[in-house]
Amino acid sequence: MPRTCKALIKDYCANCTFAGIHFIADDSKHWIERWFWVAMVVLSWYGSALLIIAAWDSFVNNPISFGVETTYTQWDTEMPAVAICELANDKKLYDVADTIWPPDHLLDLEDALKEIAHYRGISYSLVQVCHKAKNPDPLCPVSNYSYYAALVRSSCPQIIQNCSYNDKPFDCCEYFQPIDTDMGTCFMMNSIQTKNPKLFPMINNLQQKRSNIKFQIYVQSTLYTIGKDEIPSITTLQSSTLKIKLGYSHRRQITVTNIVNDPLVVQTAIKTRACRFHDEVEEHSLYPLYSYSACTTLCRKRAQLDFCKCNDHFMLGTGKYN
Numbered sequence: 157m158p159r160t161c162k163a164l165i166k167d168y169c170a171n172c173t174f175a176g177i178h179f180i181a182d183d184s185k186h187w188i189e190r191w192f193w194v195a196m197v198v199l200s201w202y203g204s205a206l207l208i209i210a211a212w213d214s215f216v217n218n219p220i221s222f223g224v225e226t227t228y229t230q231w232d233t234e235m236p237a238v239a240i241c242e243l244a245n246d247k248k249l250y251d252v253a254d255t256i257w258p259p260d261h262l263l264d265l266e267d268a269l270k271e272i273a274h275y276r277g278i279s280y281s282l283v284q285v286c287h288k289a290k291n292p293d294p295l296c297p298v299s300n301y302s303y304y305a306a307l308v309r310s311s312c313p314q315i316i317q318n319c320s321y322n323d324k325p326f327d328c329c330e331y332f333q334p335i336d337t338d339m340g341t342c343f344m345m346n347s348i349q350t351k352n353p354k355l356f357p358m359i360n361n362l363q364q365k366r367s368n369i370k371f372q373i374y375v376q377s378t379l380y381t382i383g384k385d386e387i388p389s390i391t392t393l394q395s396s397t398l399k400i401k402l403g404y405s406h407r408r409q410i411t412v413t414n415i416v417n418d419p420l421v422v423q424t425a426i427k428t429r430a431c432r433f434h435d436e437v438e439e440h441s442l443y444p445l446y447s448y449s450a451c452t453t454l455c456r457k458r459a460q461l462d463f464c465k466c467n468d469h470f471m472l473g474t475g476k477y478n
Contacts, residue, residue, distance in 0.1 A: 217428060233412050234346070235358040235367050239380040239388040240332065241342040242310055243399065244274055252307045257295050265295060272301045273308035275470055276339065277390055301469035305340060310375050312343050319371040321358060328371060331356045338389050338453055340470050345369075348384050348434075349443050349450070355384075360412070373400045381410055385434055385447040391456075392449065442472040 253266045267281035286296030297304050312329040319328040332343040333350040346355050358367050373379075379398040380388040398408055426432055434445040442457065443450040453472070460467045467474040 231361065231414050233360040233414055234355075234384070235360070235369070236381050236410065236412060237344055237346040237384045237386065238332075238369065239335075239342050239344040239347070239382065240316055240373065240400075241337065241339050241378050241380065241388055242274065242315060242375050243378050244270070244376045245308065245310055246270075248310065249273065249308050256307070261295055262293055265293060268297065269304060269308065272297060272469070273305045274340070275301075275305070275468060277468075302474075305469060309340055315373060315375045315377060316343060317372050317374060319369070321356065321370075322368050323370075326356070330354065335387070336470075336472050337387055338456065338468075338470050338472070342380075342388050344388070346384050349387060349445055349447070373402070376400065376402055379406075379408070381408065382449070383447070385445055385450075387443065387447065387449040387453060389449050389453055391452055 249266060249270055253261065253269055257265060262285070264281060264285045268279075268285050271279045271282045282297075286292050286298060292298075312332055312334065316328045316332050319326050319331075329343070331345045331354060333345075333347070333352065333354065334341050335344050335347060335350050344350060346358070347353060348355075358369070360367055377400045378388075379400055380392060380396055381398075382388065382392065382396050386392075398406060400406060421429060422433060426436065432438075432446045432451075434447070437444070437446050438451065438454065440454070441450065442454050457467055457471050457473070460471065
């Protein structure tokens with residue numbers, strides 16, 4: 157005789173290896189015990205379903221995990237990028253002012269010129285003297301600020317000299333290459349964002365445990381120690397900057413920790429991993445490669461356009477008269 161469906165299910169449960177299932181089909185057990193095992197099996201399956209759903213949701217929405225890598229002792233660690241951005245050059249500023257204006261010009265014009273040449277987001281003197289005054293001085297610079305800034309800003313040989321790595325001299329301006337930033341032209345070493353990147357071979361490992369870079373600065377400047385993909389900007393963290401005072405000897409010690417991504421991370425959606433790789437450049441990017449500071453600079457440019465329909469003269473991609 158053919159077996160009924162109920163008999164088949166009972167036979168399956170009696171021989172099933174899932175925990176608790178065979179107790180449900182055991183006629184020798186009291187009905188209360190059998191219903192107890194029904195409840196336990198249902199609850200365990202429900203709990204397993206919740207764990208599976210949570211694991212799947214975590215895989216889809218947050219698949220990135222972090223772990224401690226113990227092979228770092230075998231790594232070749234590269235030195236970070238070093239940037240020098242001119243902060244002030246009063247002597248050259250006064251010389252330029254005496255060249256472009258008559259000797260009896262207002263001293264307030266020199267303050268305005270200083271704010272143009274070393275713009276950091278504030279132009280108090282320029283606004284008060286040349287824009288808000290009832291009778292502005294006819295010599296006031298009211299446009300083409302990039303031209304005035306270029307007259308005052310120093311070139312690489314005028315800023316950086318006598319470079320050496322582990323007491324071996326090298327040509328400063330061959331490796332400190334110019335790069336446009338929202339603070340004007342800076343000079344960066346070991347950056348991959350410059351027009352023609354040329355990285356200096358500075359490797360640390362078990363054989364070469366320390367690296368020592370020395371150079372002399374002849375203009376009041378700010379030094380930045382940042383990642384080779386980052387850009388010095390107005391919003392760079394204070395911990396990554398050092399103001400250079402003329403006549404003083406500065407020493408900065410840094411520790412570098414390498415981070416390596418699993419090759420499969422690139423296959424994860426950008427929205428999911430909440431970050432981008434260098435080659436995942438945003439539309440209308442200001443720099444050839446993506447980085448956090450390059451992104452924030454682009455955001456500030458867009459915010460300036462939205463707020464005042466123009467950009468400051470140091471912002472990349474800005475027209476001559478903007």
